[in-house]
Amino acid sequence: MVQQLVAGVHHFKRQVFRQQQELFARLAQGQSPQTLFITCSDSRIDPNLITHTDPGDLFVIRNAGNIIPAYSAASGGEIASIEFAIMGVGVSDIVICGHSHCGAMKGLLHPEYVTEMPAVGQWLAHAEATRRIVKSKYGQRAESEQLEVAIEENVLVQIENLQTHPAVAVALAEGKLKLHAWVYDIATGEVFAYDDDAEQYVPLGDVRPVAPGPTARLADVKSGDARFHAET
Numbered sequence: 001m002v003q004q005l006v007a008g009v010h011h012f013k014r015q016v017f018r019q020q021q022e023l024f025a026r027l028a029q030g031q032s033p034q035t036l037f038i039t040c041s042d043s044r045i046d047p048n049l050i051t052h053t054d055p056g057d058l059f060v061i062r063n064a065g066n067i068i069p070a071y072s073a074a075s076g077g078e079i080a081s082i083e084f085a086i087m088g089v090g091v092s093d094i095v096i097c098g099h100s101h102c103g104a105m106k107g108l109l110h111p112e113y114v115t116e117m118p119a120v121g122q123w124l125a126h127a128e129a130t131r132r133i134v135k136s137k138y139g140q141r142a143e144s145e146q147l148e149v150a151i152e153e154n155v156l157v158q159i160e161n162l163q164t165h166p167a168v169a170v171a172l173a174e175g176k177l178k179l180h181a182w183v184y185d186i187a188t189g190e191v192f193a194y195d196d197d198a199e200q201y202v203p204l205g206d207v208r209p210v211a212p213g214p215t216a217r218l219a220d221v222k223s224g225d226a227r228f229h230a231e232t
């Protein structure tokens, strides 16, 4: 597999880099991405591919489950990257993008899956609100529906967590930042965005960003609709 990567690097250098030399020369002078894109580590997601953007367009944070610990519980990479994205880079938008078939969300709903992975279990604790919401509101639903709901709710829970970070709160208060809750469907390539007015996810289009606020605006998820049901 690493041989494949090495061959890929050679190809990149010989072909892709040469074709886009101007872009890379410009990027060598600095970056000015407008968007902080937070998504899962899952190998099936390619932020630049699904948004049809170039190197330099997205400042990216990835981790298992696209989770952002609340400020009081945060340390390390996520908190520093958020602060830097806003104060150092000056992004104007933050997208949190969950995805269908998310293994982290499966582990969240089934803690027994991760008993032998204590670090994963500890990390998923930052999404505990998601698990509780799903179990209390949708606990009677079929397994697959609970997973869909967990994926959607988790993005909203993490949007709430994001707002506990001072850099985010200040930028929102100054009107310099917008937050967006997205879910990407691997099977269809569709991206759904949370519509604050409709209070549900709708196909990405003319969707208003999530308005800042202290209280959770959790999706009244209509499971059984067209989302994620194409042959998955």
Ligand SMILES: [Zn+2]
Pocket (backbone or CB within 6 Å): 040, 041, 042, 064, 065, 066, 099, 101, 102, 103, 104, 105
């Ligand atoms: Zn995932």
